Amino acid sequence: MHRLLGQLTIKINEQVYVKDPMSSSVGHEILRHSVNIIAQEGLELFTFKKLATALGSTETTIYRYFHNKQQLMIYLASWYWSMLEWKVAFATANIEAPCARLDKALTVLSAPVSFNLQSDLLNESKLYDIVVNESFKAFAVRNLSKKERIGYFQAYSQLCGRIEELILLNNKNYKFPKALAATLIETAHYQTFLQTQLSDLTDIGKGPSLNSLLHHIAFKALEEKL
């Protein structure tokens, strides 16, 4: 499985780049260094000039791949969501029982980095940090057209859709499948954010695990009325 997944390349929606960074070695380097810099300094302090210097290249080259740093951040986030979707898919493959399937999916959401796929191209651990701490800053959707917005959120939507399916598999009459899916995904990330940034606002890390929280919310919500 490790071998197989190592060859898997994630296809990112075309609206999230100017020129596909997967199509060249410079593109690969752009992604790799971006993750490092953003993980270290945050999205505000990250500039194309810094990235260019780290690359031994120039701003001009980077602008050939991405319109601006927000788009690059969205690319990274898209890549992350797609990867997460794959991890959910693989973790739930060949499992029959609906509750076991959902349970596995939630375990992936709770600690996505521990399920290793292709580790060479992008540092998944740093990418996870970025998405948890920085990605919402790029969700500055206000100035995007609806079309662009859909492009940007495609990967995220697909992950939501997959969780939604698992929810409906457990309770086909459930009234809030989409909302619960989004809540579980967001909670997984937000609670991680709180744990590191505002630890007084969460119980996670002081005994209860994130996984137990997600499991609890999901399965309590899905219980049929008695």
Place this chain on the structure above:
Amino acid sequence: MHRLLGQLTIKINEQVYVKDPMSSSVGHEILRHSVNIIAQEGLELFTFKKLATALGSTETTIYRYFHNKQQLMIYLASWYWSMLEWKVAFATANIEAPCARLDKALTVLSAPVSFNLQSDLLNESKLYDIVVNESFKAFAVRNLSKKERIGYFQAYSQLCGRIEELILLNNKNYKFPKALAATLIETAHYQTFLQTQLSDLTDIGKGPSLNSLLHHIAFKALEEKL
């Protein structure tokens, strides 16, 4: 009650401004116009220069009140969270039954604008839009000291704390009171965001109400084991 609340002024943590905007009429105008501009154009396009022009004033004056636009945004968000806390407090006052108290609180979270307090100073409806759509962009916490961070999030923390209390009142042995509180608050806002920006990702607005979702998540989670 309307009269009483009209006189209530919300005290904002000192770390969220340079000079208290509540202390002068120019300060009031700054807040009022900020809300209008941010609601209309978003936080990215909002600049102190624009604000100054709208005020018939200058950048210099605004810098005397706030270090930068992020701080101003945080001020507005703090104001919002404090207001929400008050609304929760008033909505649950003099109610005995724990479940009725929590229920009332969730109703406030679902539609905070419909509970009117002081409407003159800040346009609450616009402020709500801003917090839902823009505030997370100011949560660029990375470059803040822990001290500043605590200042910024004080109002938010207090609201979380109040919800947490209501949760424990319903089930004193509950394992995730903080996490559930944060989840309910975030879900209330995130689902509103989805409803307007990415409506395919939520059920809210297509039958089920936000209030019913929050109610469902909370009370299912709080059910004692059978």
Place this chain on the structure above:
DNA sequence: CCCATAACGATAGCTTTACTATCATTAACA
């Protein structure tokens, strides 16, 4: 009525960021 002080307005300027334009160089390859 005058003076001290605080608040505000006006102007200028600096630095950095974000982005564009233009042209030179290299590598691949037919």
Place this chain on the structure above:
DNA sequence: TGTTAATGATAGTAAAGCTATCGTTATGGG
């Protein structure tokens, strides 16, 4: 060898973000 695509190098513009300085106004105490 000549063409093309990708990249590098250099330069420059516009705006944002922020600071400094100084003049003006208003206010209230003496």
